[in-house]
Amino acid sequence: MKLSMFTLTAVLAINTFVFTPDQCLADGQNSITGKVIFKGDPANYKRTKINTTKDPNCKKAKKTIGSEKVIVNKKTDPMTLRNVVVSIKEGLGKKSFPVSKEELTIIQIGCQYKPHVLAGQAGQTLRILNGDNTNHNIHFLPKVNDEHNFTQPKKDTEKGKTIILKAEDPFKVKCDVHPWMNCFVAIFEHPFFDVTSKDGTFTLTGMPDGAYTIEAWHEAFGKVTAEVEVSGGKAANMDLTFEPKS
Amino acid sequence: MNRSRIIGIATILVVGICLIAPSVALGQADAPIASGNQIDGDYGYGLPPMLSKDGQGVDDLIIILHWFMTALFVGWAIFFVYCLFRFRSRAGHKATYDPVKAKASKYAEIGVAAFEAFLLIGLSMPIWAATKNDMPSKDDATHVRVVAEQFQWNFHYPGADGKFGRTAPDMVDTVENPLGLDRSDPAATDDVYATELHLPVNKPVICDLTSKDVIHSFSLPVMRVKQDVIPGMRIPVWFTPVKEGRYEVACAQLCGNNHYSMRAEMVIEDDASFATWLKEVGIVEEFDEDELD
Amino acid sequence: MSGDHHHEPGFIRKYVFSVDHKVIGVQYGVTALCFLFLGFSLMMLMRWQLAYPGEEMPFIGNIFGEDAMPGGVMLPEFYNSLGAMHGTIMIFLGVVPLLVGAFGNYVMPLQIGAPDMAFPKLNMASYWVYLLGGIVMLCSFFVPGGAANSGWTSYPPLSNIATTGQTWWLFGMVCLITSSLLGSVNFIVTIIQLRVEGLTMFRLPYFVWAQLITSFLLLLAFPPLEAAGVLQLMDRLAGTSFFMPEGLVVSGVVQTQMSGGGSPLLWQHLFWFLAHPEVYVLILPAMGIVAEIIANNTRKPLWGYRAMIYSTIFLGFMSFIVWAHHMFMTGMGTKISAFFATTTMIISIPSVVILTALVISLYQGAIRFTVPMLFALAFLPMFAIGGLTGLPLGLPASDIHLHDTYYVIGHFHYVVAPGTIFAIFAGIYHWYPKVTGRTLNNALGYMHFFLSFVFINMVFMPMFWQGMAGVSRRLYDQTVYAHGDAVQSLTIMSSWGAWMLGLAQIPFIINFFISAVAGKKVSNNPWDATTLEWLAPSPPPHGNFETVPVVYRGPYEYSVPGASEDFHPQHVTTEA
């Protein structure tokens, strides 16, 4: 991550509160939705093709793969950004929330991690699977959690390896066998987070009434924050914008 | 004692043959088919193909040495077996107290020492000196910077200006900039990064070897090139490929858990294809956001 | 040492914390044999992965746990741990303790007529520190990340950034080095000071000479490794940069926490300054054992006894100035490499002299093919192969192709496995009657020898062809390379040889334990030998000899003309 290469300016979008009285939900059923807007020239962020000849099994599994560092959804209007983690940063106080029983999964397929950015809650089980016909190496590069570094044998598609993580800002997970392979994992104390995908939108649901600071994190562009207030089971709508100058 | 000796020999023959036969057969049966690109050249039980202009000396030395070793060993073994048979303990045979006065062993030892001196001074030193001192002129040679990391070979071509751009450790990005190349440096604008080593045929190549993390060893079996890659040092090696094709780059020094996977491919091609490749590999290809998902 | 109380010591003092060199020798022997077998087992596991890469290990694949072998498939990290620990255990916990700790401790004082070692308590300390080192090494398998996995050579920066197992390895090594130092001081003083009357230096059995030179090598070569170990511990625990240059990027992370300014080559120099003399530590006592057995079983004095001793001394000196021939590929210039290649060629000559002397000793002898003699005879061609294949590795030019390939593995295993370990077996069969008063069973012995001989060659011979083909050593899966895939059948052959070699040790293990209680009882001198250890009762009591012997002649007076018997022991007063 070369944050120094970019001068980041986070421009707060106009927070529009849309009141919909007939959707008056109970406390704790509030939601925040919105999209992550990209203001910049996508031509500066071309995705490079990755040469996988090092491992013939990668080449066999898939024709071509490209870098996933910056993926701009050019078809949406306005253009949005993929793989952004949106979460509540402040405002929850010391409340604790039940941990989801759902498992998080990372699968290595075609010598790429799926998903590229994963968000989860502390205490949730993370299962790592290998769908490729080659050994992979999973190297965690966190600051809070343990630095796991292990090899996973080929075609380990069912059992995999399970890990339970502590809360931590997004950190990198890398494969040393295939150095181009990386993904990011963000773990939160609470369940209010989302990762943007093809449409560039996010939805956070179920938070109690209150004023929150929302943070969006992108692997190349860093963080932007915005304030929002929700109450009475209403859905608040807000957009976050990344505007890299380069 | 005789009976036990017979038991021993019989056991060995029976068990040995029973076990060696199936294992050799198994060896033939199990031949996993390598996927991916076809690697050129015939590989077998002997030396791999020799495709470098300068590597013949290494092969010659190895072959001469092995003939020498075989001759010594066979001669020695004949004497050894003769002694075992001729001087075995048996009724009526007694050992001689006085040492044998023959000079043959002394001559043999002197002969061996002299031949070793010849191998060292006559063959090894000139070859080694050529590998270390006769660096081809940089103007005629293809110059490549080889950057090793766990567990990948990175190749850095200087581009048309012949100058390598500045690199810095803190600019390294594992996906987009494994070299840590500073694109703002004017010399870096035309630099090319690749994970395959492409080289023009019949033209000397100079590889400057550096490492980002641990000690690796740059091994090109078909070129008879091997050189440790040591972090903090920049070590040049050179060779001249003479045959087109696709070959392998191996790591010969334990460099971590996945040392075995530190493999790259080397493509020797004619000047025109090399020039085309150099142009194409440098282009940042653009893909649609969903295309490569 | 002050006590002159003659009461019998209790069980613990007599057999566990004993200061008697014989008990310590047996303790060393049994412990080291266990480690030898463990080291061998690690290799048998590795051979599965090498022969059938990525396939589930049958029968025992699932007992190693998910971190080492998930689903019975060996992971590269476990493979590397096994590789590093195989080397360490075999050399530092198996072979050296057997040769020096066991044979040296037990036989050497007897051969010089001494009642014990010069410093008995130091001797005991040496064993217990060794055992502690061994236990530390074993424990390291159970720490997170497994045992050390950077090879037995532990080259930094890799070993600096490796898992905790490496720290344990270093602590274990410091223990083993300390043990060796204590032992070597003791050996030298004992040999120089405690010889009985009449036993001049040139009447010493060659085995004692070999032990003396070996002790000097241990004494002077081990401290630099200890220094290197301390430096690496500093690097790992205090964050220093002795072996780390600046600007390293490991796994995409810039290493800013360390200052840089060190050199990875520093370790290699310090390490190989130890490890080349170490090679002679592995081979000299083995030659000593073989020389004893050959003289005894040819019924003839050793040919060129003095030449062998001078060669051994020369070998000892030279072994300190050849270390960099392990480093030809580190970017060495022509001048330094010429120096080290020359010293390497020179050091081959005394080895040739010793080997020649041993072979010529057979000439005009009356060779008894006893079990120890068979092992000693097999040592000769096997060591010859090991020595000869050292030539292409000692010349820098041919080393370019063969460096760090299976050729190297074949070369040094021929020296150490069918060489040294065969000599160890020879020694065990030879001196077992002295230790227990009973002989080992002959039929099982012959079975052990012939099976081992065939299979050990089946293990190591294919490696020369693999090396020629250019296959790198320490590869978890060589089939990823086209040139490796082409010779995979050799790997499979080698693996089957290794497993069969494992089975071939069963007769020995049975023999070793059964014969201790049920073997044939024999006299004090069952082999009709001449050296002093055969004068002592079997097993020798505390203090070794009933009366202090006096020596009248050289060590190998066999078949003296005109004598009634074909051996003339060193302590017998009458002329033949």
Next chain:
Amino acid sequence: MSAEVLPYTVKPHPVTGLYNGKFGIWLFLASEVMLFGALFSTYVFLRMGAPETGPTAWPTGEETHLNWMLGGLNTLILILSSVTMVLAWVQFKMDNFAKGRIYLIITAILAIAFVAIKFKFEYAHKFHMDIYPKTSVFFAIYYTMTGLHAIHIIGGVVVICYFIGPGAKLWEENREYYTNRIECTGLYWHFVDLVWIFLFPILYLL
């Protein structure tokens, strides 16, 4: 096992002129020479390899923050302790136990003073300035070599204290044996002293 069985534990061997213990300590010192020799070689190797300028250049003079006065004082202390060690041995040799013991006590006090200066003034001062072994290669080798040397000093102090205290019983049993042991301790002590005499200039002055 018992002393009277093993020859030459007290009396010197007619050929070598050494009793076992003295021979042993000389051999031990030979291995110590190799140990410190390896570290001195490391110093030379790293210093030769260091660049002229830049962050990894070898520090000179003031940059090392080493006080040559303190180092010099320690050198004097050690030399003095070597002298008192010899005097102790001489007194024992002259059958004068009480005086010898006093010299031993002085030696131990000097050694403790050395260690105190080393830890209290030198190390503590540097830690206070945020200088640790990881700060640079120079300090890495400084801490490693002086630390290892200090461990040797402490080991020596323990042995000397043993002979002042519980080990003194041996004097009653066998005076020559006791004196020999003091001689061996002295040899070791001179060696440790000698190491410092090499360490002081290469770290503080050069």
